[in-house]
Structure formats: C-alpha cells, structure tokens
Amino acid sequence: MRAADVVIVGAGVLGAAAAWQLSRAGHRVVIFDRGAPGREGSGTTAGNLHVQAVHTRRPGQEVPIDSARFLPLQRAASDRWESVEDDLGASVELRRSGGFTIAETPDQCQELKEKHTWEAAAGIPTEVLDGDAAREALPLLGPTVTAATWCASDGYANPLKVTPAYLAAAAGHGAELVPYAPVREIARRGGTWRVTAGTHTVAAPVVIDVAGPWLGEIAALAGIRLRMTPVAIQMHATVRAPVTMSHLVQHIGEGLSVKQVTAGNLLIGGGWPARALNLAGRSVTSVDSLLGNVALAVRVLPFIRDLRLLRAWAGPLAATPDEMPLIGEVPGEPGFLVAGGTYAFTFAPLWGETLRGLAEGAPPPVEIADLGPDRLMTQTKTHEGRQR
Amino acid sequence: MIVERDVVVVGGGPAGLTAAARLAAAGLTVTILDEQPELGGQYYRRPAPEVARRWGDHRREGGELIAGVRAAGVECRTGHLVWGLADDDRTLLAEDEAGRPVRLRGRHLVLATGAYERSFPFPGWQLPGVTTPGFAQHLAAGDHTPIGERVVLAGSGPFLLPVACSLLALGVKVAGIAEAGTPYRPGRRALGTLRHPARLRELAGYAARLARARVPVWQGAVVLRADGHDRVSSVTLAAAGRPGQAIRTVEADALCVGYGFRPQTDLARLLGCEVTADPGTGDAIPVTDPAGRSSRPDVYVIGEAAGIGGAPTARARGLAAAHDILARETGHPVPPAEARRVATAARRLGHFTALTDALYPSPAQLLDALVPALADSTMACRCESVTAGELRADAAGDVNAAKARTRAGMGPCQGRVCGFAVAGLVRGGAVFPSRVPIRPVRMTTLLELAAEDGPA
Incomplete structure (x- = not known):
C-alpha cells in the first residue's frame, strides 16, 4: 500500500483539473480511471464555454435549471478559462468568439428579455437583438429567428485537448495517473481513506469522487448513497465545411447548440437523448433524436442543409435530479469530496480550484453551500428528510 | 417510403445476386440494394454500354446472373446507400440516387456488403497517380480506361495478377509487380491447390499471360516510397524483410498498392451481430453458421463480408443462405441432394x-514487416492529416483512444482507408466502432425522413 495526499477517482475533465490544482500546490495525487482518461462525458461533450445564461432544456429534461443561480458560477468559471492555456502551457483551441441564444416565438422572446435582466444583474454583458439585427450580425441565421441575445464571451475549447492538457500538466507536478484501473474498494479508517483499484491500494486523507456517471456507484463503495440521475445524450458532426461561422448558436426554448470547430466540421448538439445510457460500453445513438436535432439545426441555420452528416456519438451526462451542479464534502464522511452535474465542462477550471480549497480546508472561491451532496443523500442517519 | 419484403438483400455482388435470385424464384418477395448505379458488385461490375458494345462483357456469367435476378422478379434498387438503422433495431435507413429517404424492412436481412481494399501508407501515397489495384481494375473493366501508361502494381495477394492482365489487355506497360510475400515458388503447400484445377487454371492463366508480356514479378518486395512533383513519377522498392532499405527504383506514372481485402462489416455490427477476430487475418468477421446465419436469427452475412473467399465462394454462400431461409419459410428443407451439393x-x-x-x-505478418519501417513523418490518416508518429505516441492498444487523441478515422472515409494501419500503429487489434451514419448522409435526406411518419 502506498500513501498519497489525495486520491482522485475519474480522469475526466474535473478529475484532471483538480489533479493539476492539487499537484501544483505540492500535494501528492493519484488518479484512477476505469478506462482511458477523458473518454466518457469529458470526451464526448460539445466543448461549449457557456457564459450567457444556459436556458436550453434537454428534450426529456424534467426540471428546468435555475439559470439565475448558475450565472455567478459561470462568470467565475469564465474568468478562469481566460488563463487555462497559459497555465497549462498547451493549446486547447480556446476561442472566445461570442455566442447567440435565439428565440423563434413571442414567449421565447419574452424569456430572452428576462434572461438578459438576470445577466445584467450578475454583471455578464449581453445584448438583445431583434430578428433582423441578429441576421445582420450573423447572416447565416434563418428567417424563423425573431430575437437573439449576444454575449461576446461565450466560447469553445476542444474537449479532446483540455483533459489531456490538464493531465499532462499535473503529471509535470508529480501527479500519477493510473488508467484502466476500476476502483473496487473504498474504506475509511479514522482519518484515512483506502482506495483499491486493480492491483493498487492507496491510502490518503482525501478522496475526490469525480466519476461522472459512475459518481453514485463510487460513493456507494464508501457506503454513501447519492441520488444521481445520469443520462446519455448525443452529438452530431457534419463533414468539414469552409469556416464561415465562428460563433456559438443556441436556442432558448429547444435543445440546440451549433458551432463550427477549428477543423471545419459543424457540431450539432443540444442534449438530445441517446437510446439508453449504457455504462458497460458506449451508449447507442437514437435516430429519432438525430433527426429532431438536425431538423432544428437546419431551421435555425439553413446553410447546414447543403452538408452531409458525417458522425454521431453518444456520451454520458452526470445529471442530478434538480439539474444543479454537485460539489462539496459528504457530511459525516470527512475527506470524501464529490463534484459533478451538468455543465461540468464549463465549470471545470472553477471546480478544480474549489476542490483544492475543500481538500486544503480553505474557503471556496464561490458560494457553494447549496450545491453540496447533502441534498442528494437518501439513506444516511443524520440527513434523513432533508431532501428537496 | 417504407419497403416491406420477405427478404431484403444489401449488396448486389456475386453473393447477394445468387441469394436474391434463388429466393425470388421460390416465390418470396425480395428487394436487393446496391450503392452503385448497376448491379454486379466489384467482381461482376458491368461495363459502360459503349464499352460493352465495342469490347464485350469481360464476365458474361455476371450479366447472366443479373438477368436471372431481374427475371425472377427481384425488386432491384441500385444507387441506394444504406446509412443507418432505425431505433426499432430492424428498419434499414437508406438514401436513393436522388437523395430521397427509403426505409426497408425484411423478415430476413441478407448482408452481402462485400469488402474493401486493405491499404497501408507509405511516403508519397497522397500523390496523384497512386491508387489501389481495385480502382485500376474498375477503370479497366467498366470504362476500358487505363490508370496510367506505365504502371507498377504492389502489395500482396492473388488479386494483383488479374489486374496486371487487365492493364496488359488495354495495351498498358506494366513495369512490374511487387509482391510482399514469396508465393510463386513451387513448394509443398502449393501442391494442395492442384486439387482445384479450375481455380488453379485461372491463376496459371494469369501467370502465363504475364510471363509472355515479360512482366517482372519482384517477390518479397514492398513499396518504400513514391516520388514525383505533380504526380507519381517513380517508385522505390525495398525488401520485405528489410523494409527500410531501397533495392530498386522504377519509373512509373501510376502505382496501385493493395494488400488484399477486408470484410465490410459495419452494417452487420450496427445490427448487433456478434463479430470475432479472424484467426488468419485478424479482421473482425461476423460469427455465422455454415448457412451464413449470424448471432441475430433474422440476419445473414454472406460473401466477402463474412470473410474473404472470392467470387465462387460468395456464390456458394449466397445459395446456402437462400436454402436456409427457404427451409424456415416453408418448413420444408431443401432437397438433401441439392443441399449436399452446395455444402460440398x-x-x-x-x-x-x-x-x-x-x-x-497474413495481415498480421504484413503489419509486423511494414509498421516498424513506417517513418513517423508519413501521413497515416489522409482525411485528417495524422502522421504515423502522432499515432505511435503513447499507443495504448486502443484505437478509439487514439482516434479521440489524434482525429485519425474521423474524416469522410470513417476509417475504411486508414483503419488497418491505425490498428497496427497503436498495436490494438480492435476496429473503429460502427455507428450511425455508417456513410456520410445528405442533410436533405435526413430532413425528408424527419418529415415522414413512422419509425426512424
């Protein structure tokens, strides 16, 4: 058995960001992953950096997210993305070319205006445009668009580069990554956690569970019951096209996000559900979702009609029942930290820093008291009846 | 549009045509699909009409087979590209030649999707004039058009011989054939082929034709690189055992390189048919019984898609699958004598x-010889410009992790061209997963399909 300061379970973007923060601060870090690093939600996500309020509801999503609560977190995360490439000494194709959230109906226009008010209150500069002004700003938008908000700081980073860059930088500070090592056992004796994965056992005062869709299963190994609701969503990519659209385009009322990546492919997403979440292998995409998503994309951005669809893939999303992020220490289990939930990619630099603070016993950089795991705990002695 | 049939056959080559003709002759409703504008597949590819008028049909039995399929009442849908599988897991999704969506359901699905050529990169393989032997054959047989004026063929396998003969017949100078192995020497193993006089005669015929034309056959030789400015002008060969060292440079304006064929299994895998690594080739092939039935009782995989065996084998497999379907449909097994003849x-x-x-x-032996000699700077994935060196870096034996890391296999060929080399470079036997769309599909097809009712 070896000793470390922190064991991280899950080499996705959150685990990688936390590993970099902690190892850079001098902590001995071991990261376990059940497979190759960054291959699940962190490798299948669209890579959007959401700064203006996220308002889209995934098809099938039951609870709308509390957009206003997200805004200060998004702003704090946005500030941290600014320095990621310098911090890591690597390109992650970070781009701040701004984004539109569009509306097509009178109700959606109304929502857009409300959203703008919250953004102004949170200090996030956005601008409301009518349909013609939006088309003047982005002539690729179709005739059904009746209004849009514009946010200059919306952006993109290549998810296939971000996690590897964090991991490489963490390795440079001595963090040890153990891939293809599913965690089998987690036990606490006094103030020490023992984590066993494959043939490795590591003892450490802090365990960070950032296992994405397996977050609940990993917590259960430590006897902690968390009510998570992971789902599988899918993404679609067209063939490469001449680069004509540098902005992110989202829809306020329906599941749609479209952008053109550096290579020229158009990425079409919006949280459309895959056929089913398959945690044993890769989830299978749904053709119904594919058709719904591309039809919406073509309606909003008609130029996509002339392209061919090249690829589609599905990936897990570590959703919570209340659609709010999850981050904090598990009550009654000192040193057991969890982080997950939707929009984890946008929040990664912020949550990496927050996890370091929690591990060190320092105050977090943003208010997270209401985002802790207590609200999702189902069977603990001390927290019964405190579910939302 | 939804097409409902007793049997849907995907692929109009020797296997698919044979199965379709037999099933329709017995009274079943059959639709056969092919992505090409004419039936025949690669082996029985139809010559263009002007070519057929002037030079005749190079494979008459193909024309007869196609005529038999039409006469038996098979619905022939050419120009149809199958790109996906609906969420009900049984409706095939295709686009027709005009880009309209077509949905097809069969109580039995017969996949005769054929094979594609096994490629391996080398410096200069992106130059104009560098193609595969299959493409040269396609131009020669279909359009009576030579791939070049002075051609080098390279790679491995018996297919290089008929392609060389087709080129000679067009009056092309075949500068030579570089065969990675050393098959053309009398040996004990070769004697076994004597029991197959017809097949052997075919190969011997090619060899005699090549000898008469004094075409050199360099055995144990592989392509080290191709050079040229705006197209290939010379080919440098190396010994297969020492693939880094030049042994010969040959002038050529066309170079056709292929290492045999790989079964095209993406549709079978999309349908969830179990696949296994072929012990001889390492390729993923569907698990089938002698009648071609896969792990899914309603899906048969026949012809080259079930493992490379050539056109006569493909026809035999097509007939065996048809017999099995007929026995299940009618409750009467095919007369034992006929069944025995097919099985034998x-x-x-x-x-x-x-x-x-x-x-x-074997492909594994080829990879052992070719991969270590492949320079890091050589482009391995042409669609996404990924070099061999990028793929080699921290190769963990996982083609999917390598794809995510480098983009290799993400381009329009979806890994069909680079897959063999990528698997060799990352030392992983796995193949890229099969996912919808298995071929790039027009957005307009998807929009039309979205507007239709029914399952998609």
Missing part, C-alpha cells in the same frame, strides 16, 4: 481459400 462445394472452396491464403503473408 462450399467446403471445397473454403479449402482452396485456406491453401491460397497460406501462400501469401
């Missing part, structure tokens, strides 16, 4: 395939 023919052909395979290096 298939077994003999399988034996011949094993014997010829043994003469040539």
Whole structure:
C-alpha cells in the first residue's frame, strides 16, 4: 500500500483539473480511471464555454435549471478559462468568439428579455437583438429567428485537448495517473481513506469522487448513497465545411447548440437523448433524436442543409435530479469530496480550484453551500428528510 | 417510403445476386440494394454500354446472373446507400440516387456488403497517380480506361495478377509487380491447390499471360516510397524483410498498392451481430453458421463480408443462405441432394481459400514487416492529416483512444482507408466502432425522413 495526499477517482475533465490544482500546490495525487482518461462525458461533450445564461432544456429534461443561480458560477468559471492555456502551457483551441441564444416565438422572446435582466444583474454583458439585427450580425441565421441575445464571451475549447492538457500538466507536478484501473474498494479508517483499484491500494486523507456517471456507484463503495440521475445524450458532426461561422448558436426554448470547430466540421448538439445510457460500453445513438436535432439545426441555420452528416456519438451526462451542479464534502464522511452535474465542462477550471480549497480546508472561491451532496443523500442517519 | 419484403438483400455482388435470385424464384418477395448505379458488385461490375458494345462483357456469367435476378422478379434498387438503422433495431435507413429517404424492412436481412481494399501508407501515397489495384481494375473493366501508361502494381495477394492482365489487355506497360510475400515458388503447400484445377487454371492463366508480356514479378518486395512533383513519377522498392532499405527504383506514372481485402462489416455490427477476430487475418468477421446465419436469427452475412473467399465462394454462400431461409419459410428443407451439393462445394472452396491464403503473408505478418519501417513523418490518416508518429505516441492498444487523441478515422472515409494501419500503429487489434451514419448522409435526406411518419 502506498500513501498519497489525495486520491482522485475519474480522469475526466474535473478529475484532471483538480489533479493539476492539487499537484501544483505540492500535494501528492493519484488518479484512477476505469478506462482511458477523458473518454466518457469529458470526451464526448460539445466543448461549449457557456457564459450567457444556459436556458436550453434537454428534450426529456424534467426540471428546468435555475439559470439565475448558475450565472455567478459561470462568470467565475469564465474568468478562469481566460488563463487555462497559459497555465497549462498547451493549446486547447480556446476561442472566445461570442455566442447567440435565439428565440423563434413571442414567449421565447419574452424569456430572452428576462434572461438578459438576470445577466445584467450578475454583471455578464449581453445584448438583445431583434430578428433582423441578429441576421445582420450573423447572416447565416434563418428567417424563423425573431430575437437573439449576444454575449461576446461565450466560447469553445476542444474537449479532446483540455483533459489531456490538464493531465499532462499535473503529471509535470508529480501527479500519477493510473488508467484502466476500476476502483473496487473504498474504506475509511479514522482519518484515512483506502482506495483499491486493480492491483493498487492507496491510502490518503482525501478522496475526490469525480466519476461522472459512475459518481453514485463510487460513493456507494464508501457506503454513501447519492441520488444521481445520469443520462446519455448525443452529438452530431457534419463533414468539414469552409469556416464561415465562428460563433456559438443556441436556442432558448429547444435543445440546440451549433458551432463550427477549428477543423471545419459543424457540431450539432443540444442534449438530445441517446437510446439508453449504457455504462458497460458506449451508449447507442437514437435516430429519432438525430433527426429532431438536425431538423432544428437546419431551421435555425439553413446553410447546414447543403452538408452531409458525417458522425454521431453518444456520451454520458452526470445529471442530478434538480439539474444543479454537485460539489462539496459528504457530511459525516470527512475527506470524501464529490463534484459533478451538468455543465461540468464549463465549470471545470472553477471546480478544480474549489476542490483544492475543500481538500486544503480553505474557503471556496464561490458560494457553494447549496450545491453540496447533502441534498442528494437518501439513506444516511443524520440527513434523513432533508431532501428537496 | 417504407419497403416491406420477405427478404431484403444489401449488396448486389456475386453473393447477394445468387441469394436474391434463388429466393425470388421460390416465390418470396425480395428487394436487393446496391450503392452503385448497376448491379454486379466489384467482381461482376458491368461495363459502360459503349464499352460493352465495342469490347464485350469481360464476365458474361455476371450479366447472366443479373438477368436471372431481374427475371425472377427481384425488386432491384441500385444507387441506394444504406446509412443507418432505425431505433426499432430492424428498419434499414437508406438514401436513393436522388437523395430521397427509403426505409426497408425484411423478415430476413441478407448482408452481402462485400469488402474493401486493405491499404497501408507509405511516403508519397497522397500523390496523384497512386491508387489501389481495385480502382485500376474498375477503370479497366467498366470504362476500358487505363490508370496510367506505365504502371507498377504492389502489395500482396492473388488479386494483383488479374489486374496486371487487365492493364496488359488495354495495351498498358506494366513495369512490374511487387509482391510482399514469396508465393510463386513451387513448394509443398502449393501442391494442395492442384486439387482445384479450375481455380488453379485461372491463376496459371494469369501467370502465363504475364510471363509472355515479360512482366517482372519482384517477390518479397514492398513499396518504400513514391516520388514525383505533380504526380507519381517513380517508385522505390525495398525488401520485405528489410523494409527500410531501397533495392530498386522504377519509373512509373501510376502505382496501385493493395494488400488484399477486408470484410465490410459495419452494417452487420450496427445490427448487433456478434463479430470475432479472424484467426488468419485478424479482421473482425461476423460469427455465422455454415448457412451464413449470424448471432441475430433474422440476419445473414454472406460473401466477402463474412470473410474473404472470392467470387465462387460468395456464390456458394449466397445459395446456402437462400436454402436456409427457404427451409424456415416453408418448413420444408431443401432437397438433401441439392443441399449436399452446395455444402460440398462450399467446403471445397473454403479449402482452396485456406491453401491460397497460406501462400501469401497474413495481415498480421504484413503489419509486423511494414509498421516498424513506417517513418513517423508519413501521413497515416489522409482525411485528417495524422502522421504515423502522432499515432505511435503513447499507443495504448486502443484505437478509439487514439482516434479521440489524434482525429485519425474521423474524416469522410470513417476509417475504411486508414483503419488497418491505425490498428497496427497503436498495436490494438480492435476496429473503429460502427455507428450511425455508417456513410456520410445528405442533410436533405435526413430532413425528408424527419418529415415522414413512422419509425426512424
């Protein structure tokens, strides 16, 4: 058995960001992953950096997210993305070319205006445009668009580069990554956690569970019951096209996000559900979702009609029942930290820093008291009846 | 549009045509699909009409087979590209030649999707004038058009011989054939082929034609690189055992390189048919019983898609699958004599395939020889411009992790061209997963399909 300061379970973007923060601060870090690093939600996500309020509801999503609560977190995360490439000494194709959230109906226009008010209150500069002004700003938008908000700081980073860059930088500070090592056992004796994965056992005062869709299963190994609701969503990519659209385009009322990546492919997403979440292998995409998503994309951005669809893939999303992020220490289990939930990619630099603070016993950089795991705990002695 | 049939056959080559003709002759409703504008597949590719008028049909039995399929009442849908599978897991999704969506359902699905050529990169393989032997054959047979004026063929396998003969027939100078193995020497293994006089005669005929034309055959030679400015002008060969060292440079304006064929299994895998690594080739092949039935009782995989065996084997497999379907449909097994004849023919052909395979290096042996010599700077994935060196870096034996890391296999060929080399470079036997769309599909097709009712 070896000793470390922190064991991280899950080499996705959150685990990688936390590993970099902690190892850079001098902590001995071991990261376990059940497979190759960054291959699940962190490798299948669209890579959007959401700064203006996220308002889209995934098809099938039951609870709308509390957009206003997200805004200060998004702003704090946005500030941290600014320095990621310098911090890591690597390109992650970070781009701040701004984004539109569009509306097509009178109700959606109304929502857009409300959203703008919250953004102004949170200090996030956005601008409301009518349909013609939006088309003047982005002539690729179709005739059904009746209004849009514009946010200059919306952006993109290549998810296939971000996690590897964090991991490489963490390795440079001595963090040890153990891939293809599913965690089998987690036990606490006094103030020490023992984590066993494959043939490795590591003892450490802090365990960070950032296992994405397996977050609940990993917590259960430590006897902690968390009510998570992971789902599988899918993404679609067209063939490469001449680069004509540098902005992110989202829809306020329906599941749609479209952008053109550096290579020229158009990425079409919006949280459309895959056929089913398959945690044993890769989830299978749904053709119904594919058709719904591309039809919406073509309606909003008609130029996509002339392209061919090249690829589609599905990936897990570590959703919570209340659609709010999850981050904090598990009550009654000192040193057991969890982080997950939707929009984890946008929040990664912020949550990496927050996890370091929690591990060190320092105050977090943003208010997270209401985002802790207590609200999702189902069977603990001390927290019964405190579910939302 | 939804097409409902007793049997839907995907692929109009020797296997699919044989199965379709037999099933329709017995009274079943059958639709056959092919992505090409004419039936025939690669082997029975139809010559263009002007070519057929002037030079005749190079494979008359193909024309007869196609005529038989039409006469039996098979619905022939050419120009149809199958790109996906609906969420009900049984409706095939296709686009027709005009880009309209077509949905097809069969109580039995027969996949005769054929094979594609096995490529391996080398410096200069992006130059104009560098193609595969299959493309040269396609131009020669279909359009009576030579791929070049002075051609080098390279790679491995028996297919290089008929392609060289087709080029000679067009009056092309075949500068030479570089065969990675050493199959053309009398040896004990070769004697086994004597039991197959017809097949052997075919190969011997090619060899005699090449000898008469004094076409050099360089055995144990592989392409080291191709050079040229705006197109290939010379080809440098190396010994297969020492693939880094030049042994010969040949002038050529066309170079056709292929290492045999790989079964095209993406549709079978999309349908969830179990696949296994072929012990001889390492390729993923669907698990089938002697009648071609896969792990899914409603899906048959036949022809080259079930393992490379050549056109006579493909026809035998097509007939065996048709018999099995007919027995299930009617409750009456095919008369034992006919069934026995088919089984015996298939077994003999399988034996011949094993014997010829043994003469040539296996794909695993080819990778062992070619991969270490491949320079890091060589482009391995042409669609996404990924070099061999990028793929080699921290290769963990996982083609999917390598794809995510480098983009290799993300381009329009979806890994069909680079897959063999990528698997060799990352030392992973796995193949890229099969996902919808298995071929790039027009957005307009998807929009039209979205507007239709019913399952998609």
